[in-house]
Amino acid sequence: MELNKTQDLFSLSIGDIVTKRNLFDLVKFSKVEASPYWSGPEGFIGNTPMQGINWVGQLPEVQAVIIKTRPGSYDDDGWSDDGKTSYHYSFKARNGEISYTEKANEVLVKQPQHLYPIFLFTEHNDGWYFEGDFSVSEIENKFVVLHRGMASAAEISAPQDELLFQEGERKYVAHLMAERCKGVVKVLKSVESWLCDICDEDFLARYGVKYIEAHHKVPISTFSASYVVSLSDFALLCPNCHKAVHIYMKKSGYEYAKIKSVLGAKAQSFPGLYAIKPRSP
Missing domain, CATH: 2.30.280 (PUA domain-like)
Structure with missing residues (x-):
């Protein structure tokens, strides 16, 4: 040739x-x-x-x-x-x-x-x-x-907000690779209640539609794309808590358990923010 x-x-x-x-x-x-x-x-x-x-x-x-x-x-x-x-x-x-x-x-x-x-x-x-x-x-x-x-x-493909806080292109791609394993998330959602792990928000009760997001407790950026994920690697979160977790990850570098403790304490301090309010007539 x-x-x-x-x-x-x-x-x-x-x-x-x-x-x-x-x-x-x-x-x-x-x-x-x-x-x-x-x-x-x-x-x-x-x-x-x-x-x-x-x-x-x-x-x-x-x-x-x-x-x-x-x-x-x-x-x-x-x-x-x-x-x-x-x-x-x-x-x-x-x-x-x-x-x-x-x-x-x-x-x-x-x-x-x-x-x-x-x-x-x-x-x-x-x-x-x-x-x-x-x-x-x-x-x-x-x-x-x-x-x-x-x-x-x-x-x-991977959700954009999951990519924002990865540092370095190699880590970014490692995230993309691990995100190919969608089966674990599907299994998790089939066996766990769809309540936020931090604030206990029930999206279905509040909005009338079923929705929850899966968060990697250990950032994918810390391991290679060949890492095998398990159910214990994920937490189910409402969109607000999920976003807040990533902001804390970026600013503080805390692990998920620490962030959950901090945000959970805030949720208890302001219960009205999470309580389901009756609709006005």
Whole structure:
């Protein structure tokens, strides 16, 4: 397979082999306007051709990520299953330190947010074997897990107010990943009474409709996307208390138990705020 323009990357099929020279030249000369590989500003490929990772475009308008890898070249790199559905790819480190804001790492961390494809190539003799399109499914401290195929936006969506107080893009994406596990919340709501864990508000009694929100007691930002959540990790809260909890989390850094105690005391001090008042005739 001969790549003449950046756009040709999007037409590759699994099993296509691109020579190392061809891919090297495409990456290098995509930046040179007089080059035969020039595809316009939108075809600009970032990073040098000697690096294992490149990207088409610039954040937040990245169109794709290109990964060239030799399985086993790093301790954490390689296929995680015989079916080749998941691949571990190490973050770039400088002097043993990983910065998630470094461009080569940032384009991986932000992939679940922007949903651009990751084109994975593995070494094959004198060429690169195209493994297909991948997306980030998990983020660990030292590497990402690339899963074959593209995740849909619905799979990684999360309520906006759950995202506001996460610090750092890696933690933000860890939150998105954990939010894919909606089954736990469904089970929790099926076995627990829909009363606020802090103020005992009964949304159905007050408003005539059934509603409650699930809050992560331990911020998802503190663990990786592969963490398995359980019912005890959640509390059911009314919208007001849920918002208040996040504000306290941001300002004080308190754990949920401490915030619950503080807000619960306030609820007892102002019972009229939570009491269901009769409607005026």
